[in-house]
Amino acid sequence: MNRWQAKDREYIWHPCSQMKDYESFPPIVIERGEGVYLYDLEGNSYLDAVSSWWVNLFGHSNSRLNAALQKQAASLEHAIFVNFSHKPAIELAERLVKLLPEGLTKVFFADNGSAAVEVALKLSFQYHQQTGNWQKTKFLTLTNAYHGETLAALAMGDLDLYSKIYKPLLLETHKVTGPDCYRCPYGETRDSCQAPCFEKMEAAVARHHQELCGIIVEPLIQGAAGMKIYPSVYLKKLRNLCNQYQIHFIADEIAVGFGRTGEMFACEHAEVTPDLICLSKGITAGYLPLSVVATTEEIYQAFYADYNELKAFMHSHSYTGNPLACAVANESLNIFAEEAVLEKNRAKAAFLTEMVRELTHDHPYIGEYRQQGMVGALELVSNKATKEGFEWQKRVGYQIYRRALAKGLLLRPLGNVIYFMPPYVITETELEFLVKGALAAINEYFGC
Numbered sequence: 001m002n003r004w005q006a007k008d009r010e011y012i013w014h015p016c017s018q019m020k021d022y023e024s025f026p027p028i029v030i031e032r033g034e035g036v037y038l039y040d041l042e043g044n045s046y047l048d049a050v051s052s053w054w055v056n057l058f059g060h061s062n063s064r065l066n067a068a069l070q071k072q073a074a075s076l077e078h079a080i081f082v083n084f085s086h087k088p089a090i091e092l093a094e095r096l097v098k099l100l101p102e103g104l105t106k107v108f109f110a111d112n113g114s115a116a117v118e119v120a121l122k123l124s125f126q127y128h129q130q131t132g133n134w135q136k137t138k139f140l141t142l143t144n145a146y147h148g149e150t151l152a153a154l155a156m157g158d159l160d161l162y163s164k165i166y167k168p169l170l171l172e173t174h175k176v177t178g179p180d181c182y183r184c185p186y187g188e189t190r191d192s193c194q195a196p197c198f199e200k201m202e203a204a205v206a207r208h209h210q211e212l213c214g215i216i217v218e219p220l221i222q223g224a225a226g227m228k229i230y231p232s233v234y235l236k237k238l239r240n241l242c243n244q245y246q247i248h249f250i251a252d253e254i255a256v257g258f259g260r261t262g263e264m265f266a267c268e269h270a271e272v273t274p275d276l277i278c279l280s281k282g283i284t285a286g287y288l289p290l291s292v293v294a295t296t297e298e299i300y301q302a303f304y305a306d307y308n309e310l311k312a313f314m315h316s317h318s319y320t321g322n323p324l325a326c327a328v329a330n331e332s333l334n335i336f337a338e339e340a341v342l343e344k345n346r347a348k349a350a351f352l353t354e355m356v357r358e359l360t361h362d363h364p365y366i367g368e369y370r371q372q373g374m375v376g377a378l379e380l381v382s383n384k385a386t387k388e389g390f391e392w393q394k395r396v397g398y399q400i401y402r403r404a405l406a407k408g409l410l411l412r413p414l415g416n417v418i419y420f421m422p423p424y425v426i427t428e429t430e431l432e433f434l435v436k437g438a439l440a441a442i443n444e445y446f447g448c
C-alpha cells in the first residue's frame, strides 16, 4: 500500500464497495488519463474497457474537450438557472431538440442520471394530476431494470443487490417480466422475434391502466442487469400500448444515449418517440455531471399557466444547467458532427463482433456473446446446455476483474457477465488487446 492508498483508506468511503475488500486490494490511484488509457502513480496503464462507468466517449483528457472546458471556465463557471440563463445551456437545449426523436421539444436540466429519473417520474405524475387523471399515480417497471439509486429511482429498479434492504422505503410499482433473450421462454431468438414476451406487458397494462402514469424502461439494453439486449420491436409495441391507455412512455437512455447502441439514441432503432427521455452518462463525454429530461409540447403545456394556478414544476438542483458541463456537452456534439463518429463506430462494432465470435465460439464457459453497437457482453455459464450461471458467492466477475487488471485491462463485470463498453476512440489494435486480455483473464480463472 503506497502513501496515497493509505490516506484513501483513512478518509474515503468508496461507492458500491465493501470497504473491507480494500484491505487486501487497495484502490488503484490514478494520476492521469490519455485516450482509452488510465495511468496509476507508478505509471502502469489500464485500458478503460468500461469508459469509466459508461460515461467516457472520446477518451480521457481529450484535447478538444479540454479546450472547450478551459474556454468556458475563463468566462463563466456557473450561474443561477432560475430567472437567469446562459448561452451554453441554450445552445445545448436547441441542439438536443434537433437531434432527439421528433416531438421532444422541451429540455429540463438536472445534474446526474438518478436525478433525471426523479424529474421524469415527477413530471409524469404531475401531468396526470393537472389534466384530471387523479387516479393515475403509479408506475410500471420491468424485471431486471436499473434506473439509479436515489429512492424513487431505486424503486423503479429490480436489482436486489442495490435495493433489497431499502424495500420498506420504496414506492410501490407494478412489475412486469421483461424480455430475457438469452433464456427466452418462448424459444425465440432476438434477431428474428416479434417479442411475444410483450404479452406480459399487455396483460398487466390491461389490468392496471387506470392507475398508471407511466412505464419506464431502458431501451434496447438493460445495462446493470448484465447488458441484457432485447429487440426494438418491444419498444414499438410499448409505444402503441402507451398511446392506447394514455400512459407515458419514459425512456431511460442514461446508459444508451449518445451513440452507444449504434444510433444517437436507442429509441431511433424502433422509430418511436417517448413522452419523456432521460439522458446523462455520455452527455458530457465523461467530463462533468449533467443530465437532462426532454419531453413533449403536450406535457409542457399541462404546466403552463398563470402563476396563481400553481401548476409550475417546482424542482431544482443547485448545479442545474452548469455552464462548464453544457459547454463540454456542446463540444462533444461538435465532435459527433465533424468526425463521423457513428459511422466509424459501425466499422469498429463490426470488427469487435467478428473478433469475439472467432475467439470464443467453442469456449466451454461462454454461454452467449451479445452485442449492440459499442456494447458487447460475454455471459459466463457453468453449463452451456442448461445455461446455468455461477453462484454469486463465488464472485466470478470480481476474480476475473482482478486478473484482468494485472494485464493492464480495466473490466467491471456485472455478476457473471463480462462486458466491453469502450470509449469510441478505441482503435482496432486496442480492441484486440481488450478482447484477448479479457479472454486471458477468463481462461486463467477457469484454468482452461
Ligand SMILES: *Cc1c(COP(=O)(O)O)cnc(C)c1O
Binding pocket: 112, 113, 114, 115, 117, 146, 147, 148, 149, 218, 223, 224, 252, 253, 254, 255, 280, 281
Ligand atoms: C447509470 C444509470 C442511471 C443512474 O445514473 P447516475 O448518474 O449514476 O445517478 C440510471 N439509469 C440507467 C439506465 C443507468 O445506467
